[in-house]
Amino acid sequence: MSELAVPQLERGRRRLLPPTPFTLAFSFLVLGVVVFLAVAAPLVAPRDPHAQNLLVGLTTPNSEFWFGTDDVGRDVFSRTIFGARGALIGPLAIALGAFLIGNVLGLLAGFRGGLIDAAIMRWVDLMYALPGLLVAIVLVGVLGSSYVLAVVVLLVLTSPFDTRIVRGATLEQRPLAYVEAARTLGLPGRTIMFRHIFPNILPVTLPNAFLNFAFSLVALSALSFLGLGVGPGSAEWGRMLAESRLLLFENPVAALAPGGMIVLTAASMNLVGDWVYERLADRGRAR
Amino acid sequence: MTAVLESRARSLPRQAILETRGLAIESRIGGRRRTIVCDLDLSVAAGETVGVVGESGSGKSMTARALIGLLPQGLSARGSISYAGRELLQLPERELARVRGSEIGLILQDPFTMLNPLLRCGRHITEVLERGDARGVSRRARRAEAVRRLAEVGIAEAVDRYPFELSGGMRQRVAIAAALAGDPAVLIADEPSTALDATTQKEILALLKSLQEARGMGLVLITHDLRVAFAICDRICVLYAGSLLETGGTAALEVEPLHPYTLGLLLSEPPGDRRLAELAAIPGVVPSPDDVAEVCSFSPRCPWAQPICRAGRPPLEPVAPGRLSACRRIDEIRSEMRQRHATVVQPAPPRDTPAVAAPLVEVELVEKVFGDTSSRRVQESVVALAGVSLEIGPHESVGLVGESGSGKTTLARCLVGLETPTSGRISIDGIDATDYDALSTADRRRLRRTVQVVFQDPYSSLNPVRSVGSTLREAIELYNPRSARHARQVDALLEQVGLPASYAVRKPIALSGGERQRVAIARALAVKPRLIVCDEPVSALDVSVQAQILNLLSSLREELGVGYLFITHDLPVVRQVVDRVYVLYRGEIVESGPVDEVIGAPRHPYTIRLVDSMPRSSPDWLAASAPPGAP
Incomplete structure (x- = not known):
């Protein structure tokens, strides 16, 4: 009846201010550049990122080395470019993996209920109770530092959060008439979960994947910074930041370049995630 | 206090106290301008009841809000609203706030969200009193006044209770008492009885009418229901798509509408x-x-x-x-x-009673208890169905009538396997359908093809991200996976429910409520069921659209021979579509029989009350049950 008109009219004021078109375009540009650098690193980078040149030693930015060199004469510019790979692949694997695990487990828990729900959610509770980064540090410390291990540990730690969000969103959709109609039609549970409910909770879960990306980029860098991710000397932003922090006064760019890239990429991913949410939330509502 | 009211009623001549001239309401959202109401002239005099009747989208609720200066953000009103010689649209917010409550009162539709859940009912009244004459009066005197005000609406005992302890009708009474606490000269009631059960609706309307007469108030009743307006209004204004189409005295308008x-x-x-x-x-x-x-x-x-x-x-x-x-x-x-x-309005000839055959659906002593049924916590459980038995023959259309909380929806959900009864037995087409989960896949498939369902809310019954065509195709493919002519079948289904084939590509958002309900019916028809359980299929629709859907259901029944279990709270609706009817009251069937007999000559006291509560325009309708405690 008439009260249905009101929420529509009030829609205009509920939203937070969306990012301006300029910020958004800039975020997309940053992400585009990072992806391009990751893919085309060997073609773009002027030098081998690992080649040491003790003759050159530590230099500040100059026409030959744009970002200068570190204490063993490695080209910071090339290293920053190659660092885009590690910054992209790990977080991408974590965001995608957590999205998959979270959606499958969350949909199962929310839609099936009962024992399945109880089992999944107790596991989630257990993971919530663990201090995430601390566990990561201990595990990586015990099993030896490796990038893959850091990614796997972060993935296992991230997916319970996704599971809980997806379960909540599923519980919200489950009593709606379209789901009940699908059940009375006799559609199999997996069809209802993945073809009917999943697209409707996408506005919640997809932007969350973007946030996960940004979070795990920072977390992975932090682990590398602590020396628990990639091995010493690798062209990885967190590791570079750690190794160059002692050179802050000799060549500040060596630390600022990877640090700035971490901040820019994570912030851009967050903004793009917000934008995706805005788009998806409007879908099915706009005519 | 009463003397003051009477003198006020006498001193004002029958001239408009609240009047709008050329009222226009516009919304501006995201730079897009939309007219909601245009050029509206409305007036109400002291002691007069004016009905504003309109369907959804007519702008009636926004008119009510504009009258009291409470338009939602993004909406603005132009034109003139004058109250006792003051121009309300020009008043600053602080003065307008003084007018609200003490000069013009407002009652909203939903009694469940209207009261602050953290305040006791008496506090809702004293809050208003503190602003008015009772300022500086002792707390005890204010409380006594609150009790007196609540007694006026018949629920003095609610003064120390919280809203959640009260039923919808009682909450609406508290809301009325709160709206009247400032002794307004005009009361605006926006669908005050729509969210309530039929019997409660009658009590609330009778209460409003008696209060209005006793206080000599002007009452603006906003409603979608012409019959409610006929029952209590002196004058009626018919609003359609934002403009007035007709106004006139109730009696003349009912006899001969002139638009x-x-x-x-x-x-x-x-x-x-x-x-x-x-x-x-x-x-x-x-x-x-x-x-x-x-x-x-x-x-x-x-x-x-x-x-x-x-x-x-x-x-x-x-x-x-x-x-x-x-x-x-x-x-x-x-x-x-x-x-x-x-x-x-000529009555149709009575339907032939279908030949007696083995029933398609047999429900025997079905009970459903929600909550913990273990012996220790049995008091926390809710009995939704207390031993219900009914039968539905093939091709038969059966009604199930009851108020909210009577268990009618629970029974429907048990029939289609969305709930499992606590005890009792359901048999459909010879299959034991008590527990769907315990059935073999083949039996379950057969049951699904026998019984389908149409839900109440047209806005959630279709998946918003899928097109109409894909929703229907999915239902067709499920039981007919090999046929290659799904597209043609989708077209045929759409045609059956009176929609053009071009609708197959549309998303639900682009459809109106009635069109969505048609698609929901088409989806149920896709598996060629023998019985469709219709759970309040028209109660969320406008009257004119409701009639379209009821006609569609009747014609589908004649064409396809499909039977219905029609669940509703609305007696006139059930009379149009079913042969037999069961009356459900607190989880038990209290009366059953051919629909004309049950409605025409009800025997059980509850059924009699239900039949009495159908709005009628005769003056004795409201008088028949003056609520307790009304002045």
């Missing part, structure tokens, strides 16, 4: 006292005010529309003493309208 829309509205309302062969539905849906800005707003749906109706907007003009109508052709078509009015 085709009013006639259409009147005829599409199912009568409670007889069954019609076909309801006179108005085709189409309510347009948005901007689409009909330069024409007669009803012309796209009017059977008498001529080019002259589309030449500019017709003004509201006097057509008879005390009657205004915005129809240009009213003089030419008046006799035709009178004729149509007379023919359409």
Whole structure:
């Protein structure tokens, strides 16, 4: 009846201010550049990122080395470019993996209920109770530092959060008439979960994947910074930041370049995630 | 206090105290302008009850809000609203706040969200009193006054209770007492009884009417239900797509509407006292005010529309003493309208009772208890069904009538396997359908093809991200995976429910409520069921659209031989579509039989009360049950 008109009219004021078109375009540009650098690193980078040149030693930015060199004469510019790979692949694997695990487990828990729900959610509770980064540090410390291990540990730690969000969103959709109609039609549970409910909770879960990306980029860098991710000397932003922090006064760019890239990429991913949410939330509502 | 009220009622002559001239309401969201109401003239005098009747989208609720200066953000009003000589639209917010409550009161539709859940009921009243004359009065005196105010609406005992402890009807009474605590001269009631059960609706309307008469208040009743308006209003204004189409005295308007829309509205309302062969539905849906800005707003749906109706907007003009109508052709078509009015209301011949056959559905002593049924916590459980038995024959249409909380929806959900009964037995087409989960896959498939369901809420019953076509195709493929002609079957289904084939590509958001309900029916029909459980399928729809859906259900039954279990709280509706009816009260069936007999001559006290509560315009309807404690 008439009260249905009101929420529509009030829609205009509920939203937070969306990012301006300029910020958004800039975020997309940053992400585009990072992806391009990751893919085309060997073609773009002027030098081998690992080649040491003790003759050159530590230099500040100059026409030959744009970002200068570190204490063993490695080209910071090339290293920053190659660092885009590690910054992209790990977080991408974590965001995608957590999205998959979270959606499958969350949909199962929310839609099936009962024992399945109880089992999944107790596991989630257990993971919530663990201090995430601390566990990561201990595990990586015990099993030896490796990038893959850091990614796997972060993935296992991230997916319970996704599971809980997806379960909540599923519980919200489950009593709606379209789901009940699908059940009375006799559609199999997996069809209802993945073809009917999943697209409707996408506005919640997809932007969350973007946030996960940004979070795990920072977390992975932090682990590398602590020396628990990639091995010493690798062209990885967190590791570079750690190794160059002692050179802050000799060549500040060596630390600022990877640090700035971490901040820019994570912030851009967050903004793009917000934008995706805005788009998806409007879908099915706009005519 | 009473003496003051009486003197106020006497001192004001029967002239308008609240009046709008050329009121226009516009919304501006995201730079897009939309008209909601335009050029509205409305007036209410002291001691008068004016009904504003309109379907959804007519702008009636926003008019109510504009009158009291509470438009939602993004909406603005122009024109003039004058109250006792003051121009309300010009008043600053601080003065307007003083007018609200003490001069003009407002009651909203939903009693469940209207009261602050953290405040006791008495506090809702004293809060208003503190602002008025009772300022500085002792707490005890204020409390005594709150008790007196609540006694006026018949629930003095609620003063120390929290809203959640009260039923919907009692909450609405508290809301009325709170709205009246400032002794307003005008009360605006926006659908005050729509969210309530039929019997409670009658009590609330009777209460409003008696309070209005005792206090000599002006009452503006906003409603979608012509019959409610006929029952308690002195004058009626018919609002459609943001503009007034007709106004007139209630008695004259009911006897002879002088606008085709009013006639259409009147005829599409199912009568409670007889069954019609076909309801006179108005085709189409309510347009948005901007689409009909330069024409007669009803012309796209009017059977008498001529080019002259589309030449500019017709003004509201006097057509008879005390009657205004915005129809240009009213003089030419008046006799035709009178004729149509007379023919359409002829009762249909009684239906032949279908030959007795083995029942398709047998429900035996089904019980359903929600919550913990273990012995220790049995008091926390809720009994939804307490041993219900019923039968539905093949091709038969059976009604299940009851108020909210009677368990009617629970029974429907048990039938289609969305709930499992606590005890008892359900058998459908020879299969034991008590517990769907315990069935073999083949049996479950057969059951699904036998019984389908149509839900109440058209806005959630379709998946918003999937097109109409893919929703239907999925249902067809499920039981007919090899056929290659799904697209043609989708078209055929859409045609069956009266929608063009082009709708297959549309998303639900682009459909109106009635169209969505048609798609939901098509989805149920896709598996060619023998019985469709309709759970309040029309209660969320406008009257004119409701008639379309009821007609569709009747014609589908004749074409396809499909039977219905029709669940509703609305007796006139059930009379139009079913052969037999069961009356459900607190989880038990209290009466059953052929629908004409049960409604025509009810025997159980509850059924009698239910039948009595159907709105009628005769003056004794409200008088029949003066609520306790009313002055």
